[in-house]
Amino acid sequence: MFIIFILEFANLELWDIFGKKKEIIDNTRKKMLDDLDVPDELVAFQNEGEEQDHKSRDSATGPRARPGRAQVKEAKKPTIKKPLNAFMLYMKETRAKVTAECTLKETAAISQILGRRWHALSQEEWARYYELARKERQPHMQLNPGWLGRDNYGKKKRWSREKHQESNRDPGSPKHAVLTLASVSRRIGVVHADNSLHYS
């Protein structure tokens, strides 16, 4: 466990030492996103089990009219969860394996390791998870027309706004890089909409 942790840490440090981590990640991801305009049938990664899981989850929440926050609280209706994004799908799939390897129990530490491994994934793996995420979103939007991610706002009390802003403003922080990449991927999604690949 300790050795694995050291290796993970050393990996991060080496990346940082050579100062090329972000550059490589950005270039790789841009290339991967460019490659994403492959036909849907070639990237049908979602297996039957996952399909079933998705259906059961959707049936648990169910398509229904958008309720107000107070109404939800009163009736205790199950909230419609946001569809999982590519990284969340990767986390869900890999967390157990990483936890077993590291015997770490701290999920925050596991998340850090998974974040680094996410950046180390091949283009094919990235494409696979992005496609999975897209396939998660599409039926979700069809089953819950009019549902917005914002509908769930306020249902969790999150950490202090000051701290969050602090992390976002740090140019060297991972979150900062994410925001840039997220905007890039969103733009790619628009571009792909012209090629019948609708992300939004």
Added chain:
DNA sequence: GAGCCTTTGAAGCCC
């Protein structure tokens, strides 16, 4: 028991 921590991505709002 509620909320934090930690990660990345999605998406709406605001300037």
Added chain:
DNA sequence: GGGCTTCAAAGGCTC
């Protein structure tokens, strides 16, 4: 158009 904000999962930890 870019920045900000919140939630999505996970489970140990803290208060």
